[in-house]
Amino acid sequence: SDKILQKSIDPTVHQMLDRAEQAGIETVWDRYEKMLPECGFGELGVCCRNCNMGPCRISPFEDEGPQKGICGATADIIVARNLIRMIAGGAAAHSDHGRDLAHTLLLTAEGKSGGYEIKDEAKLAALAKEYGITADGRTKEEIALDLAKAVYAEFGKQEGPLQFTRRAPQKRVDQWQKMGIDPRGIDREIVEIMHRTHIGVDNDPVNLILQGLKASIADGWGGSMVATEISDVLFGTPEPVRSEANLGVLKADHVNIVAHGHEPVLSEMILAACSDPALVAKAKGLGAKGINLVGMCCTGNELNMRHGIPLAGNFMQQELAVITGAVDAMIVDVQCIMPALGDLCECFHTQFISTSYKAKFPGAVHMQFNEENALSIAKEIVGSAVDNYANRVPEKVFIPEEKSDCMVGFSAEAIIKALGGTLDPLLDAIKSGAIKGIAGVVGCNNPKIKHDLGHVGLVKELIKNNVLVVTTGCNAIATAKVGLMLPEAADQAGDGLKGVCQSLGIPPVLHMGSCVDISRILNVCAAAANALGVDISDLPVAGAAPEWMSEKAVSIGAYVVSSGIFTVLGTVPPVLGGPLVTEVLTQGANDVVGAAFAVETDPVKGAGLMIAHMDAKRKALGI
Ligand code: SF4
Ligand code: FE2
Structure with missing residues (x-):
């Protein structure tokens, strides 16, 4: 339906939401709509429950309602x-x-x-x-x-x-x-x-x-x-590798295991267990052709960057993977795992397996993982997934066809290697103007924005304007799904960037990893600044989080700005109720750390702000 088309730019999402609607199953989008209108005090950031004299909330209207908390807080x-x-x-x-x-x-x-x-x-x-x-x-x-x-x-x-x-x-x-x-x-x-x-x-x-x-x-x-x-x-440090992305990576005739969460400590062992001959034989004994491990969110990025393991999808697709009816186990550790998965998995045969004592979920089977016995526990977990293949209901399986090829694995070391051993060719391309600047585009998904439109819309506009994009997290998955991580995507870039990508054989959008791997971007920026003898805040670089939602993203935004990098947020942070705080974040921070935030919900306009910033920095550098 038209309503479903408005929720995402991704056709797999449309198909799965259609299916969910027919089956009367709710997803994150339904729960978001039920929550509307969201709390106005919360949106402005003016509610406080830091003590039990409150909770307090400040009226947004100066002539009406409290202007101070009970303690006097403004x-x-x-x-x-x-x-x-x-x-x-x-x-x-x-x-x-x-x-x-x-x-x-x-x-x-x-x-x-x-x-x-x-x-x-x-x-x-x-x-x-x-x-x-x-x-x-x-x-x-x-x-x-x-x-x-x-x-x-x-x-x-x-x-x-x-x-x-x-x-x-x-x-x-x-x-x-x-x-x-x-x-x-x-x-x-x-x-x-x-x-x-x-x-x-x-x-x-x-x-x-x-x-x-x-x-x-x-x-x-x-x-x-x-x-x-x-x-x-x-x-191992990631090196360029080919892979695939989107729900079409699930296979009807294989045991499908989705590794979801964040830490490679678990997923590396799950990967090792998936090639265990006894477990593969067990899967075949049950009529499957093999074991198909795929990744979701940042655990997906970790596996994808180091081993070319396919990406099933980003944050907003975790429920949709289950709704295919083809997932035999969803194995999770920590972070960005929706508690909704428990009830959802009960509608299907999918086994929802939690593994960290730090992160337990209603409806999950808990199989505690520990490093001392890592491989043997991973084998038990994968064994449980394989057993569950017998419970799969073929009539309930529907896997969307869509998936895209991608070239990933661009650690800082891999980028320098692709450049021939030093950053100089990249710096020269920036100096000559072939590349206008570098943008780090990262962060989550958020139902407040049409899924993946913020990510893809912003990135396409940047590369069109000769901005090389480095990416992590859910943005990386969004861009991989639409083919922007293929060397051929250079055709969608401006002439300067296109030439550089073609001569190096690299995509215009470089996958640098999971959310913690934004540290790789910091390292590249530091190396570039040191090579030029300037500060990071002098470089023609900018950051963006077009669909951010998590507290982790707030910390990321804060350290990226603290590192001297102008950053555009695509969803509005809960700060607008504090005029001084808003001013500090969007202006005053320039005097403190040489960079600040901007908020722009339109991805093309967001890209425009980043490009204008790069132009100003280029001018100041005299290039
Ligand atoms: Fe917060 Fe102060 Fe109200 Fe306590 S009294 S809830 S600290 S504003
Ligand atoms: Fe992440």
């Missing part, structure tokens, strides 16, 4: 407190993910992990050098043990600096120090947000926001960067 104080609590939530999520990787490296170095190994010795050596760990005459396990202890310590330490923040240009670090936002320990900055936002502590909106930026830097240049770097050491 709208700006409440908005600032709420905003940085979102940063605390997001930074905690990314950083706990990083901590889990450090833990896995520690166990692996001690010989206590069940199936992991150190795959990228070159990266191990480079990180060891960065941390001042001697490598001479030592085994990789000995070096890894020291490195694991050093990165593990970053979370709990009381005094800075965080080692990876020193990858930023010196000017940036100087500015952070001057503003008092150079982070100390990762956990410390998050805890301090919780303390400062308690009733009666920090009631200066600007001071609150500065702490939010500090914690976000501890995420981007701390926890997230640890997650990325240690994942590479354990599982």
